[in-house]
Amino acid sequence: MQLINNKGITAPQGFLASGIHCGLKKNNLKLDLALIYSNVPATAAGIYTKNKVKGAPIYITKDHLSNKKAQAIIINSGNANTCNGEDGLAKAKKMTELQAKALKLKANDVLVASTGVIGIPLNIDAIKNGIPLLTERLSKDGYEDAATAIMTTDTYKKQLAFEFTIDDKKITIGAMAKGSGMIEPNMGTMLSFITTDLNISGEMLQEALKESTKISYNRVSVDGDTSTNDMVLVMANGLANNKKIQEKDSNYYLFLEVLNTLNITLAKMIAKDGEGASKLIECIVYNTKSLKDAEVLSKSVINSPLVKTAIFGSDANWGRILCALGYSGININPNKVDLSFKSSVGIIDVCKGGMGLSFDEVKAKEILLNDEITIYINMNTGQYSSTAWGCDLSYDYVKINGDYRS
Amino acid sequence: MQLINNKGITAPQGFLASGIHCGLKKNNLKLDLALIYSNVPATAAGIYTKNKVKGAPIYITKDHLSNKKAQAIIINSGNANTCNGEDGLAKAKKMTELQAKALKLKANDVLVASTGVIGIPLNIDAIKNGIPLLTERLSKDGYEDAATAIMTTDTYKKQLAFEFTIDDKKITIGAMAKGSGMIEPNMGTMLSFITTDLNISGEMLQEALKESTKISYNRVSVDGDTSTNDMVLVMANGLANNKKIQEKDSNYYLFLEVLNTLNITLAKMIAKDGEGASKLIECIVYNTKSLKDAEVLSKSVINSPLVKTAIFGSDANWGRILCALGYSGININPNKVDLSFKSSVGIIDVCKGGMGLSFDEVKAKEILLNDEITIYINMNTGQYSSTAWGCDLSYDYVKINGDYRS
Numbered sequence: 001m002q003l004i005n006n007k008g009i010t011a012p013q014g015f016l017a018s019g020i021h022c023g024l025k026k027n028n029l030k031l032d033l034a035l036i037y038s039n040v041p042a043t044a045a046g047i048y049t050k051n052k053v054k055g056a057p058i059y060i061t062k063d064h065l066s067n068k069k070a071q072a073i074i075i076n077s078g079n080a081n082t083c084n085g086e087d088g089l090a091k092a093k094k095m096t097e098l099q100a101k102a103l104k105l106k107a108n109d110v111l112v113a114s115t116g117v118i119g120i121p122l123n124i125d126a127i128k129n130g131i132p133l134l135t136e137r138l139s140k141d142g143y144e145d146a147a148t149a150i151m152t153t154d155t156y157k158k159q160l161a162f163e164f165t166i167d168d169k170k171i172t173i174g175a176m177a178k179g180s181g182m183i184e185p186n187m188g189t190m191l192s193f194i195t196t197d198l199n200i201s202g203e204m205l206q207e208a209l210k211e212s213t214k215i216s217y218n219r220v221s222v223d224g225d226t227s228t229n230d231m232v233l234v235m236a237n238g239l240a241n242n243k244k245i246q247e248k249d250s251n252y253y254l255f256l257e258v259l260n261t262l263n264i265t266l267a268k269m270i271a272k273d274g275e276g277a278s279k280l281i282e283c284i285v286y287n288t289k290s291l292k293d294a295e296v297l298s299k300s301v302i303n304s305p306l307v308k309t310a311i312f313g314s315d316a317n318w319g320r321i322l323c324a325l326g327y328s329g330i331n332i333n334p335n336k337v338d339l340s341f342k343s344s345v346g347i348i349d350v351c352k353g354g355m356g357l358s359f360d361e362v363k364a365k366e367i368l369l370n371d372e373i374t375i376y377i378n379m380n381t382g383q384y385s386s387t388a389w390g391c392d393l394s395y396d397y398v399k400i401n402g403d404y405r406s
Numbered sequence: 407m408q409l410i411n412n413k414g415i416t417a418p419q420g421f422l423a424s425g426i427h428c429g430l431k432k433n434n435l436k437l438d439l440a441l442i443y444s445n446v447p448a449t450a451a452g453i454y455t456k457n458k459v460k461g462a463p464i465y466i467t468k469d470h471l472s473n474k475k476a477q478a479i480i481i482n483s484g485n486a487n488t489c490n491g492e493d494g495l496a497k498a499k500k501m502t503e504l505q506a507k508a509l510k511l512k513a514n515d516v517l518v519a520s521t522g523v524i525g526i527p528l529n530i531d532a533i534k535n536g537i538p539l540l541t542e543r544l545s546k547d548g549y550e551d552a553a554t555a556i557m558t559t560d561t562y563k564k565q566l567a568f569e570f571t572i573d574d575k576k577i578t579i580g581a582m583a584k585g586s587g588m589i590e591p592n593m594g595t596m597l598s599f600i601t602t603d604l605n606i607s608g609e610m611l612q613e614a615l616k617e618s619t620k621i622s623y624n625r626v627s628v629d630g631d632t633s634t635n636d637m638v639l640v641m642a643n644g645l646a647n648n649k650k651i652q653e654k655d656s657n658y659y660l661f662l663e664v665l666n667t668l669n670i671t672l673a674k675m676i677a678k679d680g681e682g683a684s685k686l687i688e689c690i691v692y693n694t695k696s697l698k699d700a701e702v703l704s705k706s707v708i709n710s711p712l713v714k715t716a717i718f719g720s721d722a723n724w725g726r727i728l729c730a731l732g733y734s735g736i737n738i739n740p741n742k743v744d745l746s747f748k749s750s751v752g753i754i755d756v757c758k759g760g761m762g763l764s765f766d767e768v769k770a771k772e773i774l775l776n777d778e779i780t781i782y783i784n785m786n787t788g789q790y791s792s793t794a795w796g797c798d799l800s801y802d803y804v805k806i807n808g809d810y811r812s
Binding site: 050051052053054080082083084085117118119120227228305306309310312313315318319320322323325326327330331332334335351353354355356392393394395397398399401402 | 456457458459460488489490491523524525526633634711712715716718719721724725726728729731732733736737738740741757760761762798799800801803804805807808
């Protein structure tokens with residue numbers, strides 16, 4: 001597996017992309033409409049938000065994916081098209097129809113995703129008027145504009161691509177994502193789009209995406225809020241010409257490993273670029289009685305506002321971590337817990353057997369002043385482990401989410 | 407039932423209190439040790455944190471309350487005496503022994519509570535040296551000092567007292583509480599102490615406290631973090647000389663109603679004085695399929711960082727509320743939800759049947775600029791309801807919790 005520098009969704013054979021400003025965002029320098037297109041029909045799969053309140057695009061995309069096929073994805077930022085009732089559903093459908101017409105496809109082959117404010121009618125005319133230019137701009141270089149057009153409060157583009165080999169065939173996989181607030185009905189939502197020229201069945205693609213999402217995007221938390229519009233989509237157009245993956249053989253697991261690396265990398269980029277975040281927090285909980293325990297415990301720590309503010313303040317306040325483990329709902333033994341903080345400048349043990357160690361506060365501060373912090377938590381009660389990613393809670397989170405209309 | 411202005415835990419017959427500085431807080435003008443004393447043995451009951459990590463005082467107080475009797479409570483701020491292992495337990499026990507000796511009681515008749523930093527050994531000598539003065543200062547006027555001595559990041563004292571009548575006997579009930587962060591291992595924890603001269607059995611007192619806590623303190627959330635040291639204690643010394651309450655008769659329910667009013671009032675004071683809070687948020691979810699649904703939904707809204715920051719910014723961003731209902735885990739029907747915002751200056755409907763209403767944004771802003779905001783959420787699916795209280799999320803929350811050691 002090899003990283004391809006500075007590439008994204010158009011890295012695999014047969015994929016083109018574009019991004020334009022159509023008028024959904026007020027600032028007319030800001031791109032707000034993106035398109036991903038495969039030259040040939042592709043196998044596709046999707047994972048969607050578990051929020052009971054779902055954006056209109058979720059329903060349309062799910063429906064269009066029932067045949068596990070797709071050839072294009074149109075994505076807008078600036079409006080989530082959520083809580084808009086029948087009008088919202090009609091407009092999400094319309095987006096796929098308009099884009100299909102421009103690409104000479106069936107509406108059913110086009111998927112749709114939206115991110116932005118909830119409850120404001122979608123300006124479908126702006127999208128309609130934008131689609132000709134969006135389609136014309138499709139190119140191999142379009143991945144940069146597409147990755148920009150899906151951004152909201154993100155401070156940088158999130159994309160990457162890998163090459164790997166299956167049966168002597170070079171396979172390429174690329175992706176772009178946006179995050180920022182796990183949910184930000186004003187401007188947010190977590191979206192990720194993956195393209196590959198791998199030849200794989202729809203069932204296996206869906207299975208791999210599901211497995212991979214569990215240990216990547218589902219382990220990220222910016223503020224604990226789950227968006228109404230979260231969506232991860234993958235298209236595999238088969239142009240790499242490998243023997244089709246149709247079961248969980250060694251090639252399937254090879255692909256899954258690459259997919260995991262890709263998704264975990266994007267998940268960490270999303271966490272680090274959380275709204276107002278100044279630091280990435282990685283929380284590794286290990287030696288638990290079950291996988292579920294490790295997952296719940298690591299998420300509980302990552303979501304604690306008091307842990308997040310302590311890390312923001314570069315403060316080795318391990319008591320808050322122990323406290324977050326204690327109220328997680330998992331039946332822990334506090335007297336067995338060991339805690340350490342790590343960053344690129346070193347590692348420091350702060351708690352052993354549930355009690356504080358006398359540690360060098362200057363060294364702890366030095367470690368915690370870094371912008372990527374790992375919290376190691378040894379529960380000493382079993383053999384399972386899990387990692388969660390999050391970010392600190394800063395003044396800017398409050399500013400971004402409290403002040404935007406003022 | 408009548409409010410007695412400016413009174414607290416010493417309002418009922420036979421209760422005295424005091425508060426001093428013994429040296430646990432660095433600033434020697436800040437009181438850090440409090441005592442509540444009943445002239446006669448009292449029936450007592452307690453409710454404790456559900457956090458698996460518990461402060462040492464929780465274990466000692468629970469043990470001393472196994473006979474449902476107590477005559478004094480000693481409380482310190484400045485150190486939570488948590489995660490201190492055997493040493494912590496021995497010191498919590500020692501506090502009760504030292505205070506018992508000074509009051510000529512058995513250690514078993516003294517309860518103990520602590521709030522402050524986790525994982526730092528408790529300075530028991532400071533407490534030992536403080537106890538003679540603490541005991542000497544016991545008086546009817548001591549309730550002000552006691553209520554001050556239990557404060558941490560609280561910005562004001564929380565205390566009140568009511569009078570009511572049972573069988574022509576005047577009953578008095580008083581209380582003091584502290585809150586601020588639902589958990590703040592540096593300086594926090596939710597504590598509440600209630601005194602009454604009611605004559606009631608230990609079983610009925612425990613039952614009433616349990617019922618009342620469920621719909622008061624358990625419905626408050628500042629940051630979703632549950633402290634290791636939370637405790638609510640009540641002492642009833644019987645000096646009002648009413649016929650002893652020994653079953654759930656009409657007098658029991660009369661007492662329960664007063665206790666509920668007292669505890670809900672304190673709970674709202676705690677929410678409003680949450681760390682960095684500028685506003686009290688009350689969330690009333692009604693017409694749900696079950697009580698549990700209403701409880702979970704109202705808590706989900708109160709805990710959402712995005713709802714909290716929106717309220718901080720006086721922004722009628724109802725999409726975030728719908729979103730928080732959607733990810734609560736309750737199987738809601740988004741298409742039936744009606745939402746309104748209310749404050750002392752008016753009420754405004756913002757969403758009906760899950761869709762946004764076109765509302766007057768100026769009026770909405772005017773309503774939300776108030777410091778007590780009620781969110782009405784009609785689920786239109788049943789007949790149950792619940793209320794939760796919380797506060798907004800401000801720059802100051804981040805400052806208080808992120809910067810204190812810097």
